[in-house]
Amino acid sequence: MQDAKALVAILRGIQPHEASEHVGALIEEGFRYIEIPLNSPEWMKSIPEMVVKYGEKAVIGAGTVLKVEQVDFLAEAGAKLVVTPNTNPAVIRRAVDAGMLVCAGCATVTEAFSALDAGAQWLKIFPSAAFGPAYIAALKAVLPPEIPVLAVGGVTPENLGEYLKAGCAGAGLGSDLYRAGQGVEVTRAQARRFMAAFVSFSPSP
Template identity: 70%
Template sequence: MQWQTKLPLIAILRGIKPEEARDHVAAILDAGFDAVEIPLNSPQWEISIAAMVREFGDKALIGAGTVLKTEQVDALAAMGSKLVVTPNTNPDVIRRAVSHGMTVCAGCATATEAFAALEAGAQTLKIFPSSAFGPDYIKALKAVLPKDVPVFAVGGVTPENLDVWLNAGCSGAGLGSDLYRAGQSVERTAEQATAFVKAYQEAVK
């Protein structure tokens, strides 16, 4: 299995509004990102995701986070979304997304959850919340997982500590409040996106 995009960092835009989405997504893509997640607990997510898929779907993997129900997966597939990120391991949600040809990054914490997600067809795993478990935990978990499965750290990842997670065996990371907080300026988003890209490039030299 391989992660679908050139840069294995997912921009998580939790709380973004439809009227803000374009400028922030454009800034993130300009910085070098090519995967964007808009969580479904964001205001009018269906408007934001559909618009971002139309505008940027040919340049980046655009999709949704906090996906909990199969009906949500169907709605996302209908609007052309290609990425489903879950906070938990729900085999029905994973299978439905895979049946639509979507990339699934399934949230898990334990080996039991990780293997359940893989059995359901998830191509990528996210350890959430990573900061609560720490890099040593991920390193230990990686030892029992199939070597070709990309594992992402999510929760508490910053430009300053990204290398720690990569050194623990993560392929990449999902970036939330250290990249984007609801209401922040586009300039701030661009600045943080650039810092994360630089941190990744330096870590994998």
């Protein structure tokens, strides 16, 4: 399961006891990529549990992956997605060798090509809000056109279309989708707003 265009839900700070309800709601609203960052409480419990419960319906994995040892744990747990905040060739290679989808964080052309050389299949431009859509469009001009680029950091339902217009295949959605402690209905409502903006976007001919 690997789409050319996608939204990745980032559930930073989610607790194991509430993860199932939120992940279930996101899947119901059309999300197929779910990321639980490794600076969330008890991620070693929540991620394997979500893989078991929802692994047939969505690509479940982790964000803020920094170490090879973390990749090994995730692979053993059956996670299929690794999202990094940086470009660490050793982490990327280990995850790719384990058959996982890697979305590597980068900000420059040099970092982007280093990630691709290590085997990353997707790139995320972070923090996108600091660079803006015009920067990403310029970056896309020198990257292989078949490589999906996601905007991450500061993406909202209101500006998602601008990043898609700049050539992004999608986005990673953090605090504008989920904030630690919020109710599941808030998550569902935000998921609907993002999905509506995503589905309704059509590039100019």
